[in-house]
Amino acid sequence: MAPTPAMSHSSAFLLPSSSSAAPAGSADPAYALVVLNQRLPRFAPLLWERGKCSPADRFFAALLSSLLAVLGMCFSLPTPFSLCLSLAAQVRVCADGGANRVFDGMPELLPGQDPDVVRARYKPDVIKGDMDSVRPEVMEYYSNLGTKIVDESHDQDTTDLHKCVAFVIDNSPILDKSNLCILAIGALGGRFDHEMGNINVLHLFPNSRIILLSDDCLIFLLPRTHTHNIHIERSIEGPHCGLIPIGAPSTSTTTTGLRWNLDNTSMSFGRLISTCNIVEAENVTVISDSDLIWTISLRHHP
Amino acid sequence: MLWRTIRSMEAMVHSSTFLLPKLHQAANTPAKNYALVVLNQNLPRFMPRLWTHAKLRICADGGANRIFDEMFQMTNEQDHESTRNRYIPEIIEGDMDSIRPEVKKFYSSQGSKISDKSHNQETTDLHKCISRIHRSTPDHEKTNLCVLVTGALGGRFDHEAANINVLYLFSDMRIVLLSDDCLIRLLPKTHKHEIYIESSVEGPHCGIFPVGAPSGSTTTTGLKWNLSEAEMRFGSMISTSNIVQAEKVTVKSDADLLWTISLRNLT
Numbered sequence: 001m002a003p004t005p006a007m008s009h010s011s012a013f014l015l016p017s018s019s020s021a022a023p024a025g026s027a028d029p030a031y032a033l034v035v036l037n038q039r040l041p042r043f044a045p046l047l048w049e050r051g052k053c054s055p056a057d058r059f060f061a062a063l064l065s066s067l068l069a070v071l072g073m074c075f076s077l078p079t080p081f082s083l084c085l086s087l088a089a090q091v092r093v094c095a096d097g098g099a100n101r102v103f104d105g106m107p108e109l110l111p112g113q114d115p116d117v118v119r120a121r122y123k124p125d126v127i128k129g130d131m132d133s134v135r136p137e138v139m140e141y142y143s144n145l146g147t148k149i150v151d152e153s154h155d156q157d158t159t160d161l162h163k164c165v166a167f168v169i170d171n172s173p174i175l176d177k178s179n180l181c182i183l184a185i186g187a188l189g190g191r192f193d194h195e196m197g198n199i200n201v202l203h204l205f206p207n208s209r210i211i212l213l214s215d216d217c218l219i220f221l222l223p224r225t226h227t228h229n230i231h232i233e234r235s236i237e238g239p240h241c242g243l244i245p246i247g248a249p250s251t252s253t254t255t256t257g258l259r260w261n262l263d264n265t266s267m268s269f270g271r272l273i274s275t276c277n278i279v280e281a282e283n284v285t286v287i288s289d290s291d292l293i294w295t296i297s298l299r300h301h302p
Numbered sequence: 303m304l305w306r307t308i309r310s311m312e313a314m315v316h317s318s319t320f321l322l323p324k325l326h327q328a329a330n331t332p333a334k335n336y337a338l339v340v341l342n343q344n345l346p347r348f349m350p351r352l353w354t355h356a357k358l359r360i361c362a363d364g365g366a367n368r369i370f371d372e373m374f375q376m377t378n379e380q381d382h383e384s385t386r387n388r389y390i391p392e393i394i395e396g397d398m399d400s401i402r403p404e405v406k407k408f409y410s411s412q413g414s415k416i417s418d419k420s421h422n423q424e425t426t427d428l429h430k431c432i433s434r435i436h437r438s439t440p441d442h443e444k445t446n447l448c449v450l451v452t453g454a455l456g457g458r459f460d461h462e463a464a465n466i467n468v469l470y471l472f473s474d475m476r477i478v479l480l481s482d483d484c485l486i487r488l489l490p491k492t493h494k495h496e497i498y499i500e501s502s503v504e505g506p507h508c509g510i511f512p513v514g515a516p517s518g519s520t521t522t523t524g525l526k527w528n529l530s531e532a533e534m535r536f537g538s539m540i541s542t543s544n545i546v547q548a549e550k551v552t553v554k555s556d557a558d559l560l561w562t563i564s565l566r567n568l569t
Binding site for chain 1: 426455456457458459460461463464466467470471473481483484486507508509511512513514515516535536537538540542543544558560562564
């Protein structure tokens with residue numbers, strides 16, 4: 001049997017923005033941020049900065065965009081491709097009422113700064129959804145600042161997160177896709193059917209890196225197709241962690257780096273699941289015959 | 303599944319009358335005894351009515367801090383002291399690493415039994431509380447007992463998953479996890495389910511999830527998007543953002559399912 005490929009994970013994006021977000025030996029991920037309609041976590045401004053394109057990326061995107069504008073005049077490029085290029089520099093998406101949360105919440109998280117200055121600095125690149133939650137004055141405010149409004153009819157089959165993830169993936173440049181990491185806030189807590197729908201999005205896009213974050217914890221999928229190396233950033237996460245077989249039991253999971261490691265152990269709801277575990281090493285490894293949800297607590301600094 | 307097996311499957315009836323200001327006996331359901339378990343998160347705004355309906359109130363460790371600090375703003379009492387004297391849990395159970403010393407001292411002096419389980423680090427506080435109720439409830443009374451739990455959802459995801467697992471581990475008990483936004487129950491595959499909707503306080507948003515294992519066949523009535531022998535699986539279709547459209551929802555499935563419904567008008 002061929003060995004399963006390895007997949008590395010790191011929460012370095014939660015470190016102060018001067019630090020590189022890349023695990024050792026790999027390229028900096030390209031981050032996209034999706035904001036759903038719940039209270040912002042306290043580290044929202046930090047995540048916002050991660051979703052910003054670097055000046056080099058913007059320059060490259062502008063160059064490519066100009067070249068293709070010229071080609072477009074000759075060969076009339078389809079609109080989504082143009083949008084794709086402009087989105088190389090624009091990766092902060094508010095799902096509908098998430099825009100209210102950014103409008104209200106960012107000045108609250110940065111008191112002592114002028115609210116309008118804060119709002120201009122933390123401006124969504126896109127507001128997407130059926131627009132039944134975003135306040136009209138919020139939509140107008142950001143629209144005037146250049147935010148793209150992507151209005152769509154309500155689709156009962158998918159959550160707001162699903163729509164935003166699909167949108168980000170479809171519109172991210174090919175160069176970024178393999179290194180793309182989607183950070184989503186406001187996906188946990190609140191209505192349980194929304195939370196379950198959002199967790200299902202992780203299962204529906206197993207080839208994409210999607211991390212759901214709250215004030216208390218983060219979660220992401222560990223697909224069964226890979227062996228996982230999870231680098232622990234001890235200054236901002238841990239020690240509490242868990243491995244949860246949501247959706248299907250696991251006959252065999254093996255871990256290293258935890259206080260209570262699993263050794264070819266089976267896990268299922270109704271029997272054992274790994275919760276209230278503790279990370280004890282800088283790296284945790286996980287291999288399983290089933291997709292698992294990894295979760296780790298986030299530290300609350302004063 | 304054989305038709306005969308489905309027909310002979312016992313029905314389990316659910317209702318949320320405990321959310322109403324006054325309990326009433328819902329049609330087709332036997333009278334219920336309620337127990338309340340309070341975990342260590344912000345109290346839901348309708349906590350006073352749950353407290354009043356319950357015959358047994360257990361605080362899991364730091365849940366006692368929550369009752370001590372937060373009940374006042376939800377009641378019409380004159381002051382904190384009157385509120386505290388009125389809402390005394392019968393039992394405080396857990397590993398006691400979150401309850402504040404002054405809170406423990408107050409409730410102990412008011413007659414609460416302090417059940418220190420700090421030697422047991424293998425199970426969550428909710429597990430300990432449900433275990434105690436399970437041990438002390440005779441089997442024939444279990445069907446008439448409903449355990450209401452607050453503070454089990456949100457917060458740390460591994461805690462939430464462990465709390466949901468408690469529903470599966472004690473599937474012979476009726477346990478309802480409650481938050482400000484919604485409630486969750488387990489619908490065991492051993493029964494067909496009739497869920498009476500109290501539309502003044504719950505709905506319309508609902509969902510059904512095969513959290514433990516996929517379902518090969520689930521059938522419902524009473525929803526906007528009913529399932530008809532449908533497969534459900536994480537990674538494929540699960541029923542979220544559904545809408546209740548009848549006074550009664552029925553569910554039959556070959557898998558254990560979680561039922562959730564949104565709450566409203568509960569100030």
